[in-house]
Amino acid sequence: MLLSLLLRRRRHHHHHQHHLLSVRLLLLHHQCKPLSTLTISLSHPTYIIWSSNTSLGKTLVSTGLSSSFLLSPSSSNAKKLLYLKPLQTGFPSDSDSRFLFQKLSSLSLRRNLPLLSSHSVLLSSLPAAKSFKPNEFSVTESQEMCELGFYEESKVLEEGRVVPELVSETLYAWEGALSPHLAAEREGGAVGDCEVVKKVERRLREGLLEGGVERGRLDGFCVLETAGGVASPGPSGTLQCDLYRPLRFPGVLVGDGRLGGISGTISAYESLKLRGYDVVAIVIEDHGLVNETPLMSYLHNRVPVLVLPPIPQDPSNNLMEWFDESRNVFNSLKDIMLEAYLERMQRLNEMPRRAGDVFWWPFTQHKFVPSCTVAVIDSRCGENFSVYKVQNKEVITQQFDACASWWTQGPDATLQTELARDMGYAAARFGHVMFPENVYEPALECAELLLDGVGKGWASRVYFSDNGSTAIEIALKMAFRKFISDHGNFLELLKNNSAERCIELMVLALKGSYHGDTLGAMEAQAPSSYTGFLQQPWYTGRGLFLDPPTVFMNNGKWTLSLPEVFYSEMLKLEDITFRSRDEIFLKNRDKSTLAGLYSSYLSQHLSQYSGLSGIKQIGALIIEPVIQGAGGMHMVDPLFQRMLVNECRHCRIPVIFDEVFTGFWRLGVEAAAELLSCVPDIACFAKVMTGGIIPLAVTLATDAVFDSFIGDSKLTALLHGHSYTAHAMGCTAAAKSIKWFKDPMTNLNITSEKSQKMLLRELWDAELVQQISSHPSVSRVVTLGTLFALELQADGSNAGYASLYASSLLEMLREDGIYTRPLGNVIYFMCGPCTSPQICTQQLIKLYRRLEEFTQVKRETKIN
Ligand SMILES: *[C@@H]1O[C@H](CO)[C@@H](O)[C@H](O)[C@H]1NC(C)=O
Ligand SMILES: *[C@@H]1O[C@H](CO)[C@@H](O)[C@H](O)[C@H]1NC(C)=O
Ligand SMILES: *[C@@H]1O[C@H](CO)[C@@H](O)[C@H](O)[C@H]1NC(C)=O
Ligand SMILES: *[C@@H]1O[C@H](CO)[C@@H](O)[C@H](O)[C@H]1NC(C)=O
Secondary structure, three states, rough: OOOHHHHHHHHHOOHHHHHHHHHHHHHHHHHOOOOOOEEEEEOOOOOEEEEOOOOOOHHHHHHHHHHHHHHHOOOOOEEEEEEEEEEEOOOOOOHHHHHHHHHHHHHHHHHHOEEEEEEEEEOOOOOHHHHHOOOOEOOOOOOOOEEEEEEEEEEEEOOOOOOOOOEEEEEEEOOOOOOOOHHHHHOOOOHHHHHHHHHHHHHHHHHHOOOOOOOOOOOOEEEEEEOOOOEEEEEOOEEEEHHHHOOOEEEEOOOOOOOOOHHHHHHHHHHHHOOOOOOOEEEOOOOOOOOOOHHHHHHOOOEEEEEEOOOOOOOOOOOHHHHHHOOHHHHHHHHHHHHHHHHHHHHHHHHHHHHHHHOOOOOOOOOHHOOOHEEEEEEOOOOEEEEEOOOOEEEEEEEEEHHHHHHOOOOOHHHHHHHHHHHHHHHHOOOOOOOOOOOOOOHHHHHHHHOOOOOOOOOOOOEOOOHHHHHHHHHHHHHHHHHHHHOOHHHHHOOHHHOOOOOOEEEEEEOOOOOOOOHHHHHHHOOOOOOOOOOOOOOOEEEEEEEEOOOEOOOOOOEEEEOHHHHOOOOHHHHHOOOOHHHHHHHHHHHOOOOHHHHHHHHHHHHHHOOOOOOOOEEEEEEOOOEOOOOOOEOOOHHHHHHHHHHHHHHOEEEEEEEEOOOOOOOOOOOHHHHOOOOOOEEEEOOHOOOOOOOOOOEOOOHOOOHHOOOOOOOOOOOOOOOOOOOOHHHHHHHHHHHHHHHHOOOOEEEEEOOEEEEEEOOHHHHHHHHHOOOOOOOEEEEEOOOOEEEEEEEEEHOOOOOOOOOHHHHHHHHEEOOOOHHHHHHHEEEEOOOOHHHHHHHHHHHHHHHHHHHHHHHHHHHH
């Protein structure tokens, strides 16, 4: 399908032939099917049946529920229920889908109510297939499972009535009566997690539609029954509560009414809650122990607990009487489930409007946000949002969080689960506790990890705060104090009270930088869209702001863009073009002509402010190493930043690295300082440091900086603090994430090169990046670590932060399952340190296709 699409396009505009051809080749090379993102229909309820252990009657509950839904005398509509058993072991002697099919057929006869029912088993391991249908099954080439294609049907019909319908299906079956992971291993019938989830999604989508009847909201119902307990492994070994997590269906928990069952039921319930599942009801069998009372008390009556009559143990009992006896319980259960579904739908539908009424969104012109464009994020799983959408139907669909939720996100689905559990633990152990002059484990572990990681080789103190902006303000306070104590004659001046307020300490910073939204942090940035009188009337801009040289890729080549002041006849072409990105970071550039130009420019500027000639003094250098984020994802020439640091060292001006955005593998190394091959005196970290799960920021400092606050009076201490300083949950999350991201066992993208330096593997496909950089609509591309950014060719009002030029492209990308927010005409994709390169490649392929469309539309509107 993709191929024909591309070929068709080629006929339309010949001048792009070469791009299309090569993208096509790349697509083949990557064997990348045009990806359909996971989409779940909400036009009818879908529930997952969990259990706290095996053999507690999940299938009886599914059966009772199905009979209650399908076999009610009053029903006049064409109801249809789809029952899925994704994983069945002990097959063919055990088959829950067959049990349900047979019982429902019998019940419809017994109750004299019509029912059309079918049963099928789709795939099984070879041993299971052999013992089930020795002569007819087909072994598929691509998978280890055989296509069984088994199907049977039963009809109880009645003249002149619409007939309700049951579709009962097993997706994968193994012969051993074992946990699926063991059965799969022993029978050579492996199935990956993605495959199971995709198959479930597809069967749910197709299962209810087959027969062509468009059903009303409550005329369809899907039930997905798990195997064993909540945390029983699936075929790959992944726990089922993790395996089905991308789908996040609401659930019913079949609990345990036996002795010891309270504990098991609560544990199962908590495992589900801790993974972000909703549980609408708990069902237990009556064993005469009244387990429901302590369960309801634990749940504060917020989740109903239903009790089923004792289940007959005699295998010859056909359970018909038991189902009759349980009818009321199953009717209540069904009503609870339908009601919960309707309530959820109402919430989902109303949320955009209610949000538009009460929220004041940051960086948002509310006039541009009609409530229909508000995205309802139902949940997150790893890098993806699950977004509620109403197109022609109501669905939940996955969108890749390409802005990494304002650059904070990093975890894949596994780390997300780990962090959720650790957060629960930390909250339960500490809540929040007082920090000054105290110590607790998470804070200490976090501080030591920081000093042994991003602060290694230079920092010896960790100061905790709660967000990047405040970490910057603390850094400024630290730097200025250090500056004052380094310039002793200054102190003399300060003793003269009248002079104290006359001396203005400024920062040395770069144009296009951004260090946070608080008033002090804003003083450290050059005038920008954020600093105008309307935005920030107190802004004065206390800095010397230099125009930095930047580097980017265009037409497949890394190129340097120099501000006019550096134009010189001495520069040759090889000074401003690079054969590879690595070349830009080479230390031997320090000896180049350009280094000389940078250095003399900088020392000339600095000399204007050094000494005590003026009231204005440069008291700190503050830079975002390598990439300026909010300023438009500009890559500053690392040579220039290194020269800046060197010059400031020379003048004893403290150096601050703002690594709030760049830190923790964003740029492919743990701290971006590594890319500059130099260290700061003070550095700020936040955002992805905690895996994006909770806010926390730190300011790291050298001993020398710390020492400038030591004295005989409290008044020389750093008098600054935050209510949530060294928050136990934040420190716990940071400690886990820091370790996780850099451990090759948990982050497969980490490589240890010969130099023993740990690096992140290249995540963005080099060829695709080159092609995008050669696209006529693209003026520059920057890729580094988890970041891919491009600037759209735009002029006049289409350029800059206020530009809406990119919005149509972004809309198209959202249709493709990519959620992005632009910085004016700059678009970026940001993945996590653990994101698989395949996912990144898919995003780039989608982007390229949409760029083609976008360019075409812009061209047509220009002609008209
Ligand atoms: C996120 O979505 C992509 C498709 O866009 C999919 O390949 C990936 O497996 C999803 N990740 C998770 C954790 O569900
Ligand atoms: C950062 O923290 C400060 C102080 O706690 C607060 O005033 C500010 O709003 C926070 N900023 C952000 C972006 O969260
Ligand atoms: C202190 O201030 C006074 C004016 O108030 C000025 O005359 C004097 O020179 C200052 N001393 C120093 C050391 O600058
Ligand atoms: C990167 O990590 C992801 C998940 O951690 C993994 O699937 C992928 O294979 C890794 N990439 C490489 C090239 O090892």
